[in-house]
Amino acid sequence: MRFLHTADWHIGKKLHGFGLNKEQDDAYKQILNIAETEKVDAIIIAGDLYDRAVPGEDSVKQLNSMLIDMNLKHKFPILAISGNHDSATRLHTGSEWFSATNFFLNTKVSQSTTPIEIADTQFFLLPYFEPFEAKQYLQDDKLKNVTEAMVKLVEKMQANFDPNKKHVLIAHFFAAGSEHVDSETQVSVGGLNAIPVDILSPFDYVALGHLHGKDALHAEKVKYSGSPVKFSISEANQTKGVWIVDTDPFKVEFKPLTPTKDIRILTESYETLTSPDFYNQQNCNDFLSIQLTDSKIIPNVMQSLREIYPYIINLERANGPVLTDNKVADIDPNLDPMTLLKKFFKESTEEDMSETQEKWAADTLKTANKEVN
Amino acid sequence: MRFLHTADWHIGKKLHGFGLNKEQDDAYKQILNIAETEKVDAIIIAGDLYDRAVPGEDSVKQLNSMLIDMNLKHKFPILAISGNHDSATRLHTGSEWFSATNFFLNTKVSQSTTPIEIADTQFFLLPYFEPFEAKQYLQDDKLKNVTEAMVKLVEKMQANFDPNKKHVLIAHFFAAGSEHVDSETQVSVGGLNAIPVDILSPFDYVALGHLHGKDALHAEKVKYSGSPVKFSISEANQTKGVWIVDTDPFKVEFKPLTPTKDIRILTESYETLTSPDFYNQQNCNDFLSIQLTDSKIIPNVMQSLREIYPYIINLERANGPVLTDNKVADIDPNLDPMTLLKKFFKESTEEDMSETQEKWAADTLKTANKEVN
Structure with a gap:
């Protein structure tokens, strides 16, 4: 089994007011090319397909086109989950029909413990979740945090493990010990909501989404793919791309993407x-x-x-x-206002005030003094 | 061919602040029952599935459940279009997958001229559209209004008519000569945007959505189904329901729905x-x-x-x-304020003012007079 691991597409994301849809379209085309060249058996998208719970119509159109192109036109099986930026309910729309063409889109915790089998591998698709949802599904009100829920969920997944198959988890969370930059919406900085990597050891590979850099976590079989596009200045020095993962024998290889607009x-x-x-x-x-x-x-x-x-x-x-700056600091604030202004004007413009400008300044100063007294 | 014709579900609609989701769920169950009892070959929903372009998450969940129940669970083919209340782009999500299970959801004018064939009938699914969309599709900038666009569209549909089949149009617009009530969002009250019924004569039946009363239009083969639930006081006297239509021999029958909360x-x-x-x-x-x-x-x-x-x-x-009211009108406004107040108090409460109340009134009047002078 060979699959492509990507995540955090954030369709609809804006960068300081600039739309990124062209960059995202271009990154998508490169991802599709890699999938074709590498002849992958499936494409994993580990959450945050959209940037917002209620994406704009343009974003809906853009993501829909990509999914149709990948799955219906190019016949790639897709394994996707909702992330914390997605509305699970909205993203869920249509997913009951998608599975007929091997497009599996999980948006509920309850769907995560039933594996999806493709070739030699069982995939467990765990969407981003809030503790209350896990409590409800696991019928356990005593669960104190996401890690405790995760332990129970992994147990339930293991109960469905076929020992003759490989086991891959697809999830969207903050892994303890990972490094993050300011562009990621933090569920929690470490602490209760960060999940320790060691509880993921039953899996042959864990395809994570949430953090935007591929190097956020240093673990052989638990990886963030990072986003396909840079979303913040803090990501300026990251190399964006996707992982190509072989399950047997196990092998991961990073395939970089070339930004159109870095x-x-x-x-x-x-x-x-x-x-x-x-x-x-x-x-x-x-x-x-x-x-x-x-x-x-x-x-x-x-x-x-x-x-x-x-x-x-x-x-x-x-x-x-x-x-x-020294030159400005040199100006003595005890000087009379007109002298101060003239000095400041010269520092700023490297020219003296003209006679007219000086007259305007004097008049304004006179008016201002009148208002004060 | 026998089909059920409904429209204007307006999932998410509120009535003076009251949610209608229970009423809509109940109407849905009755519609499904009728479809089963009447053994229809398809269910038509002629637009305005949602009440708003951006429905709430609860509404998304509710409509999705109904569609899954009808099409995937009960295996009814569905023929649906977007109405003026729907966002065509959002509603479109997933429709490329839906058709595999005979759920046809058209949201673009360009889809309308290719018939969907079920049994002996060709269905043409024309969503609500704005003139610019028709101009673009028909590549005709001279089209002055919706009626001119409609004439051209009907011509294109007729070019695809199989003479051995029946022809049904599903559309969402204001038909000229129909009567409407204040609960319907009017695209236009008659005039340029109202479509004359005679241009629809090539069809064996036209299943319309937009107006909420089944009696809005009096034409044998061009009908509004009306909404399944009353959405306004102006609809209080309407009987809600669905049409059961047989194509051969042609027959229409109205099946009323019983409101849970009238x-x-x-x-x-x-x-x-x-x-x-x-x-x-x-x-x-x-x-x-x-x-x-x-x-x-x-x-x-x-x-x-x-x-x-x-x-x-x-x-x-x-x-x-x-x-x-006469009694109040009887009071002479030229009386002094205290007498006026006492009379008004008696008219309103059918009691005389108590001594304390009279003192309060006198004090207040005194203060008020002081402020005036």
Whole structure:
């Protein structure tokens, strides 16, 4: 059995106001290509298919097209679960019909302990769940947390193990000991809701979703696939891709995806950033977090940088805020207001105030003084 | 070919704040019973399956259960379309898989001209559509309105007619000449968006949705089924039900549904309404619009009536507002304020003001006068 493991598609996700649907479509096409080239027997999507419980109509159309393409057109069996971003109820729609074409979409804990068998492997599809749902299904009000529920669920799954088959768990949770970045919605940072990896030892492989980096967890047979697309600046340095997993003999291989529009951090001076020698070497259409190394004030900095780099998602000063800059700090705040203003104007614009500007300032100051007295 | 024609289920609909899910579930069970008893070959649902484009999770669960029950459990072929209340995109989810079990759900105009054949009949499933969608599909920018689009669509359907079969159109629109009540969301009151019935003459039967009364249109072979449940006081006097249609020989028969909780108008005096002789003969748990025949003021009238009739959805005076009542009109507004108040108090409560009440009124009047001067 050879399968492809992906997760966290987050269809509908926006990045600082920019839609990611083209990037997601492109990543999908690459995933499909890998599935075809690697001749996988199934595609696993371990939760968070959508970014929101109530996705927009465009997102519904986009995910539906992908699922139809994979399952009905390209005939790949799909093993999918709902994640914490999905509405289990909404995502469930149609799933009673999907299984006829080997598209298995589990959205209820109660579905998780009955294996789905494909070739030499039993797959257990456990959607993201809240403790109350496990309590209800396991008829045990004493379960204190997700880990206790998980222990019981694994026991029930094991009771259905066929010893002649391999056993794969598909789930969506925070595994204890994994590293996460700020783009993941944290159910809980460690503590009660993090599930220890050792209770997953009965499985030959655990295909996880929830964390967006493939390296979030370091375990041979328990892996996050990570998201197919970068969703945050904190993911800028991650390599996105999917796992190709063979069950017999066991083997995992990471297949990277090439982003159409990368997320990158540029730490440079304004002069460098605006120099053609520099930007002609750049993919200026990437999503960029710019860390300016300058310490002086630059008028209209965002506007002028956006003319070269239209998809700036973040602009910061690499060396801290401009106002703690020495030149500005040099100005004595005890000076009279007009002198202070003139000095500040010169620091900011590198020009003296014109006679007219000085008259405007004096008039405004006079009015302001009148209002105070 | 024998089929059941229903429409306008409006799952998720609320009536003056009261949920109707129980009534809808009960109507569904009756519809299923009729389908079984009448041994129909298919069930038609002519649009507005949901009440809203984004139905709540409870509504999604409810409609999904009904569809699963009808199609997967009871094996009835379903022929359904989206109505103006549905989001075509959302409702479309899963439909590529549904057809494998003879559940045909059309949400796009482009699907409407390809017939679905069951037994001796070709069904054309035309969802509710906006003119731009028809223009796009028909590649004709000159289409001025829905009727012009409809003429073209019918032509395209006719081109696919098998002369050896019967031809049934399933659609969701406002048919010119039909009568409608205020509970229906009007696409347009007559005029450009109303479709003349004569252009539908090529069909052996037209199963319409949109208007909620079965008698909205008087045509032998073009019928609204109406909604299975009353959704408004304006529907209080309608008989709800479904049509059973035979294609050969052609025959239509109306099968009424029994409401669990009816909507009724009670035009009675307060004395009658609160008399056990009267209310013990009533189904007090119906949704009631009460038209009080009294002309005098009744303190806390809604509160006291709700103790007997918990589901009052409307309370009005049958003979117009109380304040135009003769006794009140008799009071001369030129009297001094205290005399006026005393008279008004007596009219309202049928008692004189007590000494304390009179003192309070005098004090309040004094304060009020002070504030004016």
